[in-house]
Amino acid sequence: MQALYSFFQAESSDMPAGEREMMRSIDRAYELYLLSLLFITELKRAAQMRVDLGKEKMLPTQEDLNPNLKFVNNRVLAQLEAHPRLHIEAQQRKLGWQRDEDQELIRKVWDNIRNWEGYKEYMNAEEENYQRDQDFILEIFKKQIADEEAFEYFLEERNMHWPGDMNLAVAPAIIRTLESSKEDVSPELAPLFRDPEDDKRFVVDLFRRTIIENDRFSKLIADKTKNWDVDRIALMDVILMKMALTELVNFTSIPVKVSLNEYIEISKTYSTPKSRQFINGILDKLVLDMKSDGSIRKTGRGLLE
Secondary structure (H helix, E strand, O other): OHHHHHHHHOOOOOHHHHHHHHHHHHHHHHHHHHHHHHHHHHHHHHHHHHHHHHHOOOOOOHHHHOOOOOOOOOHHHHHHHOOHHHHHHHHHOOOOOOOHHHHHHHHHHHHHHHOOHHHHHHHHOOOOOHHHHHHHHHHHHHHHHOOOHHHHHHHHHHOOOHHHHHHHHHHHHHHHHHHHOEOOEOOOOOOOOOOHHHHHHHHHHHHHHHHHOHHHHHHHHHHHOOOOOHHHOOHHHHHHHHHHHHHHHHOOOOOHHHHHHHHHHHHHHHOOOOHHHHHHHHHHHHHHHHHHOOOOOOOOOOOOO
């Protein structure tokens, strides 16, 4: 979607160049996934550093000398910190949080966590087991990282597409990764593609076919929006509808409902508040017409439903 938006906005449209940039963007989204997991381990380092500094004070308090190490010793954090594949991937891609501005972000998020009631409850709870450690790291990611304004601003500075990638793809993948861990099994890293050959082919075909079918689908959408001021229809909405129509017509094994639900869901993140209803209404009308004239043909039982 982002690649098609850039393609249709460009003055000179170069499909091969757009395709190459799209694949690079997918790879960068995977880098965000790895960076976010590394960020969680950086919070442990920040906590350990604070413990060490407390012990080095000239006049340490009793708390400095006998600190609560529950967070530092969190079992899931230990698994991530020692995860060989995570660190191999990071080294190969030269990913990390070494810059001064990175450290500033880590300190800010860590300070927010230390002052958070959820952290205080976790640190003071008598319950101490792997499940509690896992639940707490999941809670930190959801409430103190993924939804943290400073973290989102950082993502925008690094890559304009990353905040959207985090909401739609990366955060769910991180949650699945953290949930996959067990006391004797480290978290399972998600692959970039579940099936590299099929998934890459799908991505490239969807990109190419949407461009090839552009004029055809532009006319179909225009016919259903005659009562709308075309200039006021968001470009993103038009692109999402063209992608949906491309998928409905050209990918015969994907159920109609799956395609429709997917693009309506994407519109919630990337387009206007009213886009969901608008896209749903126009696509519903177009699907009825295209089922009738045979434009949409699915190969499996029930896929037209």
